[in-house]
Amino acid sequence: MRHVLFLLLLATPGTIAFGQNKALDKKLKGFDAYVASVMHDWSVPGVSVAIVYKNKIVLSKGYGYRDKEKKLPVTPQTLFAIGSCTKAFTAAGLCLLEDEGKLELDKPVRDYLPDFKLQDDYVSANLTSRDLLCHRSGLPRHDLLWYGAPFSRRELYERLQYLEPSKPFRTAYQYQNLMFMVAGMVAGQVTHQSWEDFTRDRFLIPLEMTSTNFSVNDLQQARDFATGYSLQNDTVKVIPYMNIDALGPAGAINSSADDMSHWLVALINGGRYKGKKVLSENSIRQLQTPTMTTPVEVPVRYDESFYNSYGLGWVITSYRGHVRVDHGGNIDGFSASTCFLPKDSIGVVVLSNMNGTPLPAIVRSQVLDRMLGLPLTDWNGRLLADENKNKDLQARVKKEEDDLHRVKDTKPSHPLAAFAGKFEHPAYGVVEITAEGNSLKADLHGLKTDLAHYHYDVFQATGKKYFQSEKFQFITGLDGSIDAIHIRLEPSVKDIEFKRKLQLLDVAAPTLANYTGDYDFGGQVARVYIKELTKLYLFVPGQPEYELAATKPNEFKIKILEGFQVRFEVDATGKANELVSIQPNGTFRAKRK
Structure with missing residues (x-):
């Protein structure tokens, strides 16, 4: 009083x-x-x-x-x-x-x-x-x-x-x-x-x-x-x-x-x-x-x-x-x-x-x-009663839902460091995942939360301010690496998919020259060549030319094709002797001619 x-x-x-x-x-x-x-x-x-x-x-x-x-x-x-x-x-x-x-x-x-x-x-x-x-x-x-x-x-x-x-x-x-x-x-x-x-x-x-x-x-x-x-x-x-x-x-x-x-x-x-x-x-x-x-x-x-x-x-x-x-x-x-x-x-x-x-x-x-x-209506009393009732109900329902869907005693498919990186959606922007000790952290343009392991490759936001127990589902790509995250940021549509944002490498022109040449896919010959001094391209007969973007030493992604990668096997001098094409429908090798 x-x-x-x-x-x-x-x-x-x-x-x-x-x-x-x-x-x-x-x-x-x-x-x-x-x-x-x-x-x-x-x-x-x-x-x-x-x-x-x-x-x-x-x-x-x-x-x-x-x-x-x-x-x-x-x-x-x-x-x-x-x-x-x-x-x-x-x-x-x-x-x-x-x-x-x-x-x-x-x-x-x-x-x-x-x-x-x-x-x-x-x-x-x-x-x-x-x-x-x-x-x-x-x-x-x-x-x-x-x-x-x-x-x-x-x-x-x-x-x-x-x-x-x-x-x-x-x-x-x-x-x-x-x-x-x-x-x-x-x-x-x-x-x-x-x-x-x-x-x-x-x-x-x-x-x-x-x-x-x-x-x-x-x-x-x-x-x-x-x-x-x-x-x-x-x-x-x-x-x-x-x-x-x-x-x-x-x-x-x-x-x-x-x-x-x-x-x-x-x-x-x-x-x-x-x-x-x-x-x-x-x-x-x-x-x-x-x-x-x-x-x-x-x-x-x-x-x-x-x-x-x-x-x-x-x-x-x-x-x-x-x-x-x-x-x-x-x-x-x-x-x-x-x-x-x-x-x-x-x-x-x-x-x-x-x-x-x-x-x-x-x-x-x-x-x-x-x-x-x-006559005065007691809206304050009504809403106070609703607040107390709803608070208890929501906490109970959330716990029951988590307990119902959680598979106990599971482990992530990768070491925590493999989940780290920047993942991008064309509207929502970039969510960055970092691994610190035995936990993950998420940051969506300044909205931050810790992530606790929920089950398999699903982690749950633990921050009180943002994401409110939301699940982060990590997706493994065809190459075996963590390729995407699905997050239910808008409940009335499909989970928002953030694709891994690859950190492209700058490769010097002399190194790119080591990859150029003709490669034989069992009778079909593909050609690798340089344009504009520092851009590497792959041409397969009957298809458009594809620009390659370096993601790791000797590894490239095809810029306009999702899930297509090229890896060069090199000798002791760094010269390529084989091209490995990794595609959604299989892996194909071509010897350099």
């Missing part, structure tokens, strides 16, 4: 309409104590809340700490990462451009980005901006392509063609951050600006969102910004900021309760803020028009809730009989909720500096109950 009271003392005064409207005073009586209690229950260091009613900001207030260690309080101006609440700005931007006749939401993306390419040619040619904004591309999340990755926005865009879809085009809602990135690129192409500059010019400046920015790099330069935290073994710990600049249009905005309240005023007042038209009523209507149904529990668990649909950058549902438009946001160390009730002219934003917490949704629902004058 002392902890709750302490948090109450840290409620930072902000813009409050108390005293001006006795009905509002009554509705929000005890709200500060409620927020403090929920923060205590979910171990959240800091929260900022703004409430809008009609065209007025009736509350904008900070609670707790933006920096727990330094005891710096949250204020209404404290910047938090808002994560996927960013998507609403990206969607609004495209609607605005359609109103201005600069694009059409139902025209193919290729009309604006001619080189847009997904794995499926039909989808590549027909996917529209509207498809991007309502998550119906057929692609599942594939989040580990971008999360923590060093790739630029352009590089992520170019890698989309290598991602496997899991559903037919336009048949299912599947949340997809990368498609919102593409939507931002469409806006940039049409306006000849970056998405960031376009969003700043058309929304942040007219809405007087003066503190809002687009990068955690800029966040940390601000006067008043929050540190991100996570709950690890029941202890609140600082976690590093995650830079997602490349994915910006899907989730990189940082904002404050004060700034976000201006956005809400525009959304519930026909696109106007302080008399300025920021968005048309048609655009706002499009944003909140249901486009795709989302997966839900049937029947709905709670009477207050309803089935969800997705518009353009917003979730549309009913809350206790009132139309609710909202979106959550989560990125390392931060959780957020932005919500408005269009028919009731109520808006709420809740920002927090705790990773993956339901607190923003809990506080949002409390605000809605109060503002609508409804």
